[in-house]
Amino acid sequence: MLRGALIDLSGTLHIDNAVTPNAVAALEKLRQHGIKSTHQLHHRLASLGFRVKPEELFTSLSAAKQLVHSQRLNPLLFLTDSAKAEFNADRSLPLSSPTQRPYDAVVVGLSPQDFHYDKLNEAFGLLRQGAPLIAIHKARYFARPDGLALGPGGFVEALEYASGTKAQVVGKPQAEFFRLALHRLGLAGAPHAVAMVGDDVEQDLGDGAASLGLRRYLVKTGKYMPGDESRATVPLAGVHDCFADAVEAIVSCTPAPETKALGK
Structure with missing residues (x-):
């Protein structure tokens, strides 16, 4: 059963100032169960309609x-x-x-x-x-x-x-970055119960995330290019057209995931 989700931002939730399809509603669907995360991208996300708190963002920065x-x-x-x-x-x-x-x-x-x-x-x-x-x-x-x-x-x-x-x-795809995010999420001891959603099969979903056993979901927005899924060295949990579709797959695994938003 999934108990948490780590979410890439640029390319997954938004591309520059354009929100990916139904991403605001999809994030809210997860957020009602508690998003934790640090500062910097808050104003941009808020301007795009995402309801997040500054302390709920954790980034490579x-x-x-x-x-x-x-x-x-x-x-x-x-x-x-x-x-x-x-x-x-x-x-x-x-x-x-x-x-x-x-x-x-x-x-x-x-x-x-x-x-x-x-x-x-x-x-x-x-x-x-x-x-x-x-x-x-x-x-x-x-x-x-x-x-x-x-x-x-x-x-x-x-x-x-x-x-x-x-x-x-210090950032993705290093395993230590994901360990820090899991620690903040309170799920350091349960990485197999955490999903990772991103548009980059190497940076977001590569060896760092795979080595910890995260369930990895690739979305076909942002920097995704046809065939990227075939470059995953460890099989992905799912490949979806957009973040909102990945959320449907995540919530089908558990009724109440916790989530954290992850920057580059």
Whole structure:
């Protein structure tokens, strides 16, 4: 019997500012049984009609922030302005300020405006001096209204290749990311009773989720491409046209699942 569900956001619940078919009602169908999750994507989801609380979101950015703060690092950030604000929350001094102390790490997320030679070269110099490389995730691409677009994965690998430094990936598809989400959900000891719903067969539903025994559901929205299901190394629990259809499959397994929303 399923007791919980972990849900990818971009590409699964929404694509940019467009909600996937019946996703708002489908999430509410699960939410009435209790969604837990952290901050940052709340305003966007709320503007799209999803009724979620800031503390109910758990993202790769949350995991990276936790790592950086625990090690008291001052990283050079490849992040959007809103993501930087999230990173600086609950911190007496803002991150990414070399005037306070030199950069001692590099954090790479999805920030297209930062992927230019000068900044990448600055990151390369830090890595050559021994700074750690932290990747929010290594997605190859992501979905936009005009189609698929380059993700941060290629830029992370370029820095790895040039510097000889291996990135520490904190988000999906790493098993540790899913363990943290299960812990917040209160189901760390019951991963086989938890569903994972996503549009990316590698990042959302790949080896990390499979190794923990999560029941994995692929949706044909967002970055899905025909035949993706055949690339799953461990058989999927289901393949559905959209998130709402996956929810029907989940609720048919249990009358009262708990849910958590997961970002990239």
